[in-house]
Amino acid sequence: MKVLVPVKRVVDYNVKVRVKSDNTGVDIANVKMSMNPFDEIAVEEAVRLKEKGVVTEVIAVSCGVTQCQETLRTAMAIGADRAILVQTDDELQPLAVAKLLKALVDKEQPGLVILGKQAIDDDANQTGQMLAALADLPQATFASKVEVADGKATVTREVDGGLETISVTLPAIITTDLRLNEPRYVTLPNIMKAKKKQLDTVTPADLGVDAAPRLKTLKVSEPPKRGAGVKVADVAALVEKLRNEAKVI
């Protein structure tokens, strides 16, 4: 069974982004880019399934600019066997990415697609579910535990009140939550090995997908600033402020 793992190149989670002064977007020139942390968890899960013998091949996919190759090399350093870049310089929104992935699912016929539940740049939380709908496959989102056996995946999901477990028939789409696993550190020998692995490039046109954006960003602005307040000397002063100034208790 093959597993497809889509990965996104995003601004590193440690970078505090700044809104551009002309309000057209955030300034990502010269900032550190990394693999979306949820996608790293997805790659790790796929590689663990391969190590357990449940899966035979792990294929990493990224959609976007040429530099996404670096993200794909990282996925292969974690343990993905090969990679596909859907190369475009145009803006891609979740629906377009889901359509590109659907085309690849048709071609590669994976038993599972494992994706991060959301990307930390647009915080959309859409792509996995959209892919599931377009491919008419069941979905198990926000996974904190995955077991694959007998043509089914049993997935524990993080939901509002706690945890819930569902079982989905393969092929299926899984999206990862934070506590599914802790991704391994990539080692230098594995980085070197990853450089020799196969990386194919296709374009949205090759896949017959219209990837035009459907949402127009009119502007991007700074959120209202929250100023730092005051430091209080002790607990008594704190209680006094909460009672008489803020009047919240």
Added chain:
Amino acid sequence: MTALVIAEHDNASLKAATLNTVTAAAACGGEVHVLVAGEGAAAVAQAASQVAGVAKVLHADGASLKNGLAENLAAQVLAIAGNYSHILFPATASGKNTAPRVAARLDVAQISDITKVDGADTFERPIYAGNAIATVQSLDATKVITVRTTGFDAAAATGGSAAVESLAAVADSGKSQFVGAELSKSERPELTAAKIIVSGGRALGSSEKFNEVMTPLADKLGAAIGASRAAVDAGYAPNDLQVGQTGKIVAPQLYIACGISGAIQHLAGMKDSKVIVAINKDEEAPIFSVADYGLVADLFVAVPELVKAL
């Protein structure tokens, strides 16, 4: 122009997140209908019909809808989607799970986590963990939206008198099955609806200490308990208590952060709280940059002292 709100419920009661979503739907400009999809959920449909501003309640009842499986719930929404210009889900685990399935089938973009309605096709939403606000315009005929409940006031739960119309429930997809749930039982207010939240971080050091220190404070204030991602990852608190970019987004009247350093992703989940208190022994901790009242102190001393002083 009519908007459809997908009700959040547990087959027994209508959840508060629905009320905020009704307010967002009304702001889109047309009539507001509510879909209650569940099993044995007549009481929920009844409650939805009382919500101020709701013109009609559609009630689909059947075994396929009992556990809110995304495949079936999305199909139920799609069965009536053609009648609506806007389809709004609360940005809860269930809403986030289902909405994109509906959007993709309609071949429209989804607008996630909106915090403001600027017009029938223009919305504001936070990106980059709330470090920027994007104003986006949808070019699609149908707007599929998830609503960040902290961005909108709750509609009044009573005062309305909408008609309840029954719908046939969709057939089960046969591709997914509910196995079971482990839901935390608590007498405390729900995290996303609480007026006061006391939240603990990694500095608590263990699950025993977390309970020992945070519970009395929560009891005293009638507060919900939250936790930072670090505390949840370390196993000090269960996952459903996590406040942050990828956990729960909260905006209570009072948020008391104890031993939380204030990572960007945590601030993203609580910085819209009305009053923020931070108790931390590291005076350089970033949490102090958003706190209205900061107390530089050892939480193991300060929190019990606070409990006594309240």
